[in-house]
Amino acid sequence: MARRPTESNQPLRALIDEAGFSHKGLARRVNDLAEARGLTGLRYDHSSVIRWLSGQQPRDPVPSLLGEIFGMRLGRAIGAGDLGMRASSVPTDLGQEFAHGWQEGITIVTALWKADVERRRFLLDSTFAIGAGATSTVRWLTLPAEGRPAARGRHRVDAADVAEIREVTRTFGRLDNRFGGGRVRPALTRYLDTEVAPLLKDGSYGEETGRQLLSAVAELTKLGGWMAYDLEQHGLAQRYLIQALRLTRAAGDHALGGEVLAGMSHQALYVGQPRHALDLARAAQLSAMRSGVATLLAESHVMEAQAHAALSDGKAAATSLRAAEAAFERADPESEPEWIRYFDRAYLSAKFAHCFRELGDSPNTVRSALGSLDMDSGYVRGRMFNLALLASGYAQQGELEEACRVGAKALDLAASLQSARSRAYIADLRRRLTPYADEPMVAALTERSRELAKAV
Template identity: 30%
Template sequence: MATSRTVPNLAFRRLRGQRSPGEFAAAVRRAAREIGEQVACDARYIGRVESGEIRCPNYAYERVFLHMFPGLSLTDLGFAAREQVRGRAARAAAAHPPAPDTDTTIRNDEESDVLRRAFMTSGTATVAAASLGLGGIVPAPRAGGRYGETEVGAVEEAVRRIRLLDDRHGADRLYRTAAEPLRTAYALLDAGTAVRQSTADRMHAGAGELALSVGWLAHDSGRPEDARSHYAEALATARVAGDHALEAHAFSNASFLARDAGRYREAVRAAQAGQRAARHLSSPRLLALLSLREAGGRAGLGDRAGCEEALGRAHTLFGRGPGGADPEWMSFFGEPELEALEAQCWSALGDWARAARHAHRATVLQDPHFTRNLALYRAQLATDLARAGAPEEAASAGGRVLDLLDQVQSSRIRALLDETVRLLAPYPAGDAVSAFVARHAALGAR
């Protein structure tokens, strides 16, 4: 909720120029990738900055903004000095405990690198919750059941934090912790009413996106039934709210899960339903991803012609480039992911050499800063090479995945490594193969 101290950031607004908030947010995400950072920037975030609600960005955004505008300081960009913002917050917290409507910007202004280090060194779920900032991030329903900007902003922040940590470390150790803010978000929806309709719309969208994020963590950590339940919950939320963007996202995830479970016709139907929802939007990239989901389902059915048609459609749509209407959650979907998803299609069709070529491109194109995706693409490459009859190359790729397992916790990646070891068993035990199999067994990568 805006307060009397909120002053519009006119300097930042001038820097945006003639670009729409969505177009500017896309430029921020591209700039982040250039320096190995990831920020979940969308038009809403730009609006919060320009309105003065965000008086000082977190450290990740600070690095990106200073990269975009070299030679300018945070003050030049219209922000308040960090020590001024935090100092006032600390004094206010000591004198007056925060009321339900207190601005959460300061509380959410955390250093992402510190969170990541704390997460990787934590040994218990309790410590992990504290280090992630997820435990209690979404406030419980107020007396009287009303919610406002504070609660909605907290839900949106929980989604961003989960995505950031998953990009870096995988899902296994995040899933249980992430379920807490999800339960609270839906408790807010069930128990309360919003102060205005726009707030209610944001809460529905935020709760739905949070359900999808938690569902993905369940999916990636080997809990398919939990994932299916979360995706269904998100889809129901989308239908209730009439939110086409959320509906398309839910169908995309549901299609991916169905394909992984071997329910290929369901995967195709979900992808097609997602495309129908996405046609209400103006995002060729979203339609490209949903076309790739359809291609994956058709590949599982052995429908080579249908798969190739969907792949061609996906490449055409992807070639139109990113746009201001691209959903925030699609920041992961660049050329490396396009190559990886195509590799999965050829693998399902039994064209192992072609699959390996696309998987290799994904590993080359992927920014090494995003450890989880890099490990996944290399694990996929190792499996495709083993199936293509290249055991030494498969073992080499698998060994590079093992190098990352101290940073990444993903049942999907471990399952691919297990499959690679199984596929290598019939081959003569060359040096690279023996070394990989021995390391895999020693590290317990099962």
């Protein structure tokens, strides 16, 4: 009879016995809880549990997951020490929580930046979690007014510090639009961790400066989330957007909060969650109406239209598109925040084109996509998206020559971008051209697009 290996982690053995778990059952519970927390790449089995019993320290976030599992089963708090393990340095849900208090929110967001700079595996492996977005939206809408966002730290924060953060945001935004999120996101996260975090954690500022500071940091944090989204790091992106939303609440900036919610709706659509996107777009509308920013209201209506289109509800989409158009006509760009000025007629046309494409209306897809190309030359990634959108409209109409001509232009721009979304747009165009795969011009474009994908 084979001799049972010596188990050096007796505390864990005692908990397994008390809970009545088999090795296989415990491993399965770890995998299931990790998935519920939006974490991917964690696949454990009975042999993993045997290794932990022999004294192996599992990597983060397993100790905290085990603590939750045993705590729920046994009805008491179970820490890492109770498991015979070292504590995880950060919680697995870091950044998914919309804090009830603004000081707690600062603790969470600065820890998120630190863990991101350190490239913590659980952040990179995390996936989009609808529950986290829904809870954050409810809290954004229902939390009572915040207290004074003032602090008495060692370092005085003044208007120059806020102006620097805003200028850095503009610079990173231009680079992101020109080169894609992959080129500049590491530098942005380092700036947040090394330059911005000390201002939040140990700064001295009064209420007015505090509101300006938190609003500026929220905008930069939103940009960091947008870059992660562009790289299809969806769990990480969502956490940044949730924390940006929390910062806007502390700042009392309902306009920027609405913009963050619209961005969250955008991401939800991209990951295939149109009903969640619809909820987020409607929450953005409430913020837009409260702030009086007409362009933001247009954006939130057009995001609602996209969600309806994704749900194949053409009538509701048309109603939302008309509301978006009406709001956009009322806008006065000169009196609105600088961060919304990207949303111009060309951007609105691109959103219309997305809706029409989803609804199978190829003539209006082409018409709106053509209008979307009348855009600022600095938005290289956006132009690439709009060219791919136009090409797909031509493909829907069977105009293969035009589809391939415009698609080739989209490929030219995609080659200069470090953007997973650009590759996704190209892959979508390739899929739409599949029925014509035997046509020489389509075959040539398809082959070129595959070569581009290999080069990433």
